[in-house]
Amino acid sequence: MNELLYFGLIALVSVLLVGWRGLVEQKKxxxxxxxxxxxEYGSAPLPNRGRDEAAVTGSYLHGSPSFFLDDITWNDLDMELVFRRINYARSSAGAGELYRMLRCPVMEEVVLRERDLMAESMAQKDALREQLSMALCEIGFTGEYALEDYLDYLENLGERSSRKHILMDCLYLPAFLLLFSEPALGVTILFAVLMVNIMTYFKEKREVDPYLVSFAYILRMIRGAEKISGVLDRARRSGSLIAGGADREDIFEKYRGILLKDIRGLGSFRSFSGVAMSMRNPMGGSGPLDILFDYLKMALHLDLMKFNQMLRIVREKDDVIRELVSAIGTIDACISIAYYRASLESFCRPEQGGDYGLCAVGLCHPLLDAPVKNDIDTKKCVLVTGSNASGKSTFLKTAALGAVLAQTICTVPAERWRAPFYRVMSSMALRDDLTGGESYFMVEIRALKRILDACGEGRTPVLCFVDEVLRGTNTVERIAASSRILRSLTGEGVLCFAATHDIELTHLLEDVYHNYHFEETIENGDISFNYLLKRGRAQTRNAIRLLEVMGYDGRVVREAEELAERFLETGEWTMTGKDTVI
Structure with missing residues (x-):
C-alpha cells in the first residue's frame, strides 16, 4: 500500500511539474x-521566422480571381519586397490574405471601403488592435505550405474507411471470451490481433502524419475564431465600435457572424480531436496515463479512426473552412494595413472613379527610405525621357505601385491620388530566358503583346507601364516599331506611361503623349540628380559624361563626344578624323 502511495505521489508531482513548466513557457x-x-506599431516589420517563412505564393489562385497581377508585372514592381514591407500578419491566414489582396486588385469600391474602415478602426482602437493581434498570434503559421495547399493535398489520401479498424477491434471480444473456456486459443487470438494492430498502426500513422499539420491549424483557427469573436463582442457591448460609426459596427458584426457560424459548422470536427492529434507525438507522454493511452491507441487504433472521421468532415466542410480562413485572414490583413499606415510619414486614401486619367500629388516610392515626391496630373498618355540614372524607371514603378496599392489596401504613399479602376500591367525589368532559349528581344515582344491583347479585350481600362520599349534591337527598327507600338497603347480604354532614351519618339508621339523628363546637374566633374519630374522632353545627355566621371581614358571620352556631335550635325556616323561613312 505504501509503495502504491509513493508511486502515486511521484506521478502526481511529475504531472504538476510538467503543468507548471507549461504555464511558465506559455506566460513567457x-x-x-x-x-x-x-x-512593431509605427515601425517597419520586425524579423520573425514564422512570418518570413509563411507559404503564401500560390494562395491567390484559390477562388479563381477575375484579375490578378501576372508574374511579369509582379516582378517588375518588386511586389515581393512590397509585400514584406506591408506584412505585419500574425497568422498564415492573414499573410495569405494580404498576399491575395496585393496580387488581386479589386474593381469594387465597396470592398475597398470595408478594408479601409476596418484598418482605420484598428488604428484608432489600441486595445481592439492588440487583443485581436494576440488572438491571431495564438493561431500562428502553418510553415512550409499554405493551408489551402494542405487542404488540396488531402485528396492524395483518397477514401479512408474505419471499418477494418472496427472489425479488428471486434475480434478482441471473442478472444477475451475464449480466455475462460479455451485459454490457449484465446491468448493466441488476442496476441495475433494485438500484433496485427500494432504493425498496421505504425504503417498507417506514417501515411497520415503529414496531414495532421492542416488539422492542427484548423483547430487553432477554431479556438482563435472564438477569441476573436469574443473580443469583437466585448468591443460592441462597450460601445467602442459605435464611436467609429454605424458602418464600422456593421462590418465587424458581419465578420463576427461569419466566425460564429463557421465555429458551429465545425463543432463535430473539434469534438474529441485530441485523440487524433495525439498521433503527432506517439509514445511521447511522460506520465503513466500518457503511456497507457499510447498503448491503447496502438491496440485499438482510436486515433486512426478519429482521423478518418475528421478527414471526412474536412472534405464535407471544405467551403466552411475556406470561409473561416478568409474571415480570419481579412481581419489580420486589415491589422497589417493599420500597422503599415502607422509606419508611413504620410499617406492618402485614394479617390476612386472620376474622369479617365490619373492625378497624384506628392507621390513617392513605398520602398525608399528618403524618396523624392513627384506630382502628375494627366488625362493623356505619358512619355518620360531623361539621362541615365535620372529616375525614369523609378517614377514608372512609383506610379504603378500607387495604382496597385490604391486598389488593394486603399493606402497610397502620396498626398492625393485620384484615378478610376484600372488593370495594371507592365513591361519593364525583363531578362533573357536562358532556360526557354529566348533572347531578350523575344521576351520583350511577348511581354508587350500580352498588354496589347489586354487592351483589345475592351473590359476594364488598362494602365500600362513600358520602360525602354524594344531596347533589345537596333536603333532604326527600335524607333520605327516602338513608335507604332506606343501609339497602339493610346485611345479609349488604355493609359500608358513609357520611358525612353530615344528623343525621336517625343516628336513622333507628341500628339498622343504628354512629354515629361528628368534632368541632372554636373559640377566640378561630378554628376547629381534631383529626381524631380518636369514637363517637356529632355534636352541633355549624360552617358558619355558618365564615362568621364567614372575615370575612363580621356581620349575615349573626347572621341566619343566628337562622334556624337558630328552625327547631330550631319545625320551620319563617321569615324573621328576620317571621311569614311559607316
Missing part, C-alpha cells in the same frame, strides 16, 4: 508576443 511566449505587437 505571451509576454514576448505582447512586446512584439507593441514594438
Amino acid at each position: 511566449r505571451r509576454a514576448l508576443a505582447e512586446k512584439w505587437i507593441r514594438e
